[in-house]
Amino acid sequence: MFLDFMSEVEGILKEGLDRCGLSISLENSLDLSPHADLSTTVAFRLSPALKKSPKDIAAEIYSAMGSPSRWVDRAELVGPYINFYMSRSFLDDVVVRAQGEDAWRGRMSGSVIVEHTSANPDGPLHVGHIRNSVIGDTIVRILRRAGYSVEAQYYVNDMGRQTAMVVWGCDHLALDGSKPDHAIARVYIAAHRIMNERPELAAEVDELMRRYESRDPEIVEKFQRAAKYAISGIESTLHRMNIHHDSYKWESEFVWDGSVDEILEMLERTGRTVLKDGALQLDLSEEGFEKSLVLRRADGTTLYTTRDLAYHKWKAENYERVVEVLGADHKLVSAQLRTALRILGIKEPEVVIFEFVSLPDGSMSTRRGKFISADELLDEVEKQAYIEVTKRRPEMDDDFRKEVAGKVAVGAVRYDIVRVSADKATMFDWKTALDFEKLSAPFIQYSHARACSILKRAGDIDEFDPGLLRDDYEIALIKKIAEFDLVIDRAARELKPHQLATYARELAERFNLFYRYDPVLDARPNELRNARLALVRASRNALSATLDTLGIEAPESM
RNA sequence: GGACCCGUGGCUUAGCCAGGAUAUAGCACCGGGCUUCUAACCCGGGGGUCGCGGGUUCGAGUCCCGCCGGGUCCGCCA
Numbered sequence: 001m002f003l004d005f006m007s008e009v010e011g012i013l014k015e016g017l018d019r020c021g022l023s024i025s026l027e028n029s030l031d032l033s034p035h036a037d038l039s040t041t042v043a044f045r046l047s048p049a050l051k052k053s054p055k056d057i058a059a060e061i062y063s064a065m066g067s068p069s070r071w072v073d074r075a076e077l078v079g080p081y082i083n084f085y086m087s088r089s090f091l092d093d094v095v096v097r098a099q100g101e102d103a104w105r106g107r108m109s110g111s112v113i114v115e116h117t118s119a120n121p122d123g124p125l126h127v128g129h130i131r132n133s134v135i136g137d138t139i140v141r142i143l144r145r146a147g148y149s150v151e152a153q154y155y156v157n158d159m160g161r162q163t164a165m166v167v168w169g170c171d172h173l174a175l176d177g178s179k180p181d182h183a184i185a186r187v188y189i190a191a192h193r194i195m196n197e198r199p200e201l202a203a204e205v206d207e208l209m210r211r212y213e214s215r216d217p218e219i220v221e222k223f224q225r226a227a228k229y230a231i232s233g234i235e236s237t238l239h240r241m242n243i244h245h246d247s248y249k250w251e252s253e254f255v256w257d258g259s260v261d262e263i264l265e266m267l268e269r270t271g272r273t274v275l276k277d278g279a280l281q282l283d284l285s286e287e288g289f290e291k292s293l294v295l296r297r298a299d300g301t302t303l304y305t306t307r308d309l310a311y312h313k314w315k316a317e318n319y320e321r322v323v324e325v326l327g328a329d330h331k332l333v334s335a336q337l338r339t340a341l342r343i344l345g346i347k348e349p350e351v352v353i354f355e356f357v358s359l360p361d362g363s364m365s366t367r368r369g370k371f372i373s374a375d376e377l378l379d380e381v382e383k384q385a386y387i388e389v390t391k392r393r394p395e396m397d398d399d400f401r402k403e404v405a406g407k408v409a410v411g412a413v414r415y416d417i418v419r420v421s422a423d424k425a426t427m428f429d430w431k432t433a434l435d436f437e438k439l440s441a442p443f444i445q446y447s448h449a450r451a452c453s454i455l456k457r458a459g460d461i462d463e464f465d466p467g468l469l470r471d472d473y474e475i476a477l478i479k480k481i482a483e484f485d486l487v488i489d490r491a492a493r494e495l496k497p498h499q500l501a502t503y504a505r506e507l508a509e510r511f512n513l514f515y516r517y518d519p520v521l522d523a524r525p526n527e528l529r530n531a532r533l534a535l536v537r538a539s540r541n542a543l544s545a546t547l548d549t550l551g552i553e554a555p556e557s558m
Numbered sequence: 559g560g561a562c563c564c565g566u567g568g569c570u571u572a573g574c575c576a577g578g579a580u581a582u583a584g585c586a587c588c589g590g591g592c593u594u595c596u597a598a599c600c601c602g603g604g605g606g607u608c609g610c611g612g613g614u615u616c617g618a619g620u621c622c623c624g625c626c627g628g629g630u631c632c633g634c635c636a
Contacts, residue, residue, distance in 0.1 A: 025576095027576075028575095028576040029576085031578095033579080034579085034580085035579065039579090041577090041578055041579095044577090044578060044616090044617085047616080048615095048616095053616090054578090054616085078579080079579080080578080080579090081578085081579065120636070157636060159636090160635075160636045161635060161636070162635090162636065163636095276634095277634080278634085279634050280634095281634090288561085289561090289632095290560065290561085290632070291632070291633090294633085294634050295634095296634085297634045298634060299634080301634090303634070303635085303636090304635075304636050305636095308636095327630090328562085328563070328629080328630050328631080329630065329631065330631090330636095331561085331562055331563080331630070331631065332561075332562075332630090332631050332632060333631085333632095333636090335561090335562085353562090353563080355563065355564075355629070355630075356629065356630065358629080363629095363630095388598075389598095391598095392596085392597095392598065393596085408598085419571080419572095420570085420571065420572095421564095421571085421572080423563055423564065424563090424564065424571085425563080425564065425628080425629050425630080426570095432569095432570080432585095435585085436598075440584090440598090442598050443584095443598065443599090445598085446596080446598050446599075447599090449596070449598095450595080450596060450599085453595070453596060454595050457595065458595085494575085498572085499572090502571095502572060502573095502582085502583085505583075505584085506582095506583090509583090512599060512600070513600075515595075515599080515600090516599070516600050516601090517600090519594080519595065520595055521595045522594080522595075536595090557596080558596085558598075
């Protein structure tokens with residue numbers, strides 16, 4: 001839709017530039033503008049080299065440009081700007097194409113792996129983790145919309161000290177009957193407390209780690225049982241938020257199948273490694289890193305980073321795009337990892353870093369038992385949502401109110417997380433979390449429900465003529481619907497899911513205005529009624545596709 | 559000490575990478591709108607030295623330098 005219009009504008013503009021003998025990249029030279037459907041400022045950029053005023057240059061290009069085409073109605077010269085406007089047939093085409101299901105998928109292709117969440121299997125997800133999960137899952141959904149074949153993967157850190165602590169805890173303490181991830185957290189926290197009191201026990205944990213790495217069958221069974229138990233709880237929380245992983249990759253796999261040894265050999269062959277105090281290290285001072293990267297301990301065991309290098313080699317070999325979502329605390333290690341990969345000639349991942357979620361009294365910690373779990377958050381938000389639904393729809397039965405409350409709660413939590421740019425640090429606050437009077441998912445869900453309600457009352461739509469949709473509200477809405485493919489395309493390239501959240505809000509706003517000022521069911525003559533019904537259906541489809549891509553359910557009634 | 563991220567009306571926030579035409583929304587505040595397709599909605603109003611200071615440019619919220627404030631990291635942990 002919008003991308004088609006944009007390509008035609010590029011063609012027309014390029015013709016003008018060519019005829020004037022000018023050459024400039026059209027990449028990023030067309031912008032959305034409040035003054036036009038697309039606008040270009042190329043004249044400004046050409047001005048210094050040509051030593052002519054932008055206004056004169058724009059005029060020259062303008063008069064040399066190609067004639068209007070199928071989707072482009074006209075171009076206008078406004079001082080140094082050249083503005084482009086959509087044709088009526090473009091708007092008509094948007095409404096027609098938006099009636100169907102295939103209008104919401106992009107033209108990108110290829111395979112992508114997106115790693116997200118990957119929390120240690122030592123307890124439940126807390127409100128910091130789910131920022132990772134929501135950003136990650138939304139990116140997965142955006143990339144799928146864009147046309148990629150996407151694998152969403154959870155990387156299980158089973159070789160770390162945390163998991164060994166959990167195993168030690170399970171050996172010595174009983175798991176209670178609570179949700180698996182919460183039960184594991186209790187054991188993990190208790191194990192830490194015991195270790196603090198009796199530091200001599202730490203050797204037992206070291207021994208567990210050593211035996212696991214050497215693949216002692218008895219220990220392997222214990223580690224994997226404990227980790228899987230924790231993950232089963234984590235998974236159920238994720239599912240509640242409409243988040244699904246296609247696969248789990250265990251870091252131990254890379255140690256046992258020889259990938260880690262292979263990576264170490266590759267690194268040694270670069271001649272960049274040094275043996276210091278018996279430990280193998282990679283010197284990255286040339287690349288601006290103060291500290292060298294330790295690859296293998298003096299005792300011969302591997303480190304997280306080494307296993308991570310092997311994991312990234314595997315990703316690079318199996319997928320065309322490698323994407324991962326990491327917390328800000330991983331910035332440095334991730335940069336070191338990417339540098340090491342570059343030295344090895346392995347494709348580097350595209351890393352989405354999100355800043356921290358803190359509590360009013362500091363940062364969260366599973367080990368210290370200081371966190372607000374995602375389960376707790378969802379329960380509270382759902383409770384609040386149920387109160388709201390009951391207040392607004394008292395005539396509906398309890399099943400309805402519960403179902404809507406669930407959808408609204410998950411939507412509110414996801415939207416509140418995804419709407420802010422990943423590089424903004426945030427503070428968790430119960431008051432804000434439980435307040436969805438403010439701009440939030442229900443605003444968008446509600447627009448969708450309104451559209452559904454009209455369609456339900458209308459019954460089947462006869463033939464329609466989109467050309468009858470001519471007032472400001474109708475046209476603004478059609479243009480916003482058309483923008484869907486542009487937003488997906490950009491968000492998929494830049495990996496910025498908050499752009500879609502902004503779009504969702506704008507789309508709902510435009511629909512609400514149309515809804516407020518243009519009656520549909522009572523519209524006369526009947527031809528106008530049919531055209532508006534078609535626009536409602538187009539809007540419903542656009543809202544539904546947008547919400548789906550945000551991982552938010554779109555109730556037909558709420 | 560070094561590195562990275564952030565700083566936009568009272569609060570939250572878009573725009574910054576690819577500099578251009580009146581700076582985006584929400585909350586809160588003041589006022590208005592339900593005999594009309596669901597008012598979880600809509601309309602109007604007030605409120606901004608885009609942290610501060612320099613620089614580049616015809617033009618800077620956007621780029622560069624310095625400073626201030628907040629966050630994060632700098633382990634033979636993960």
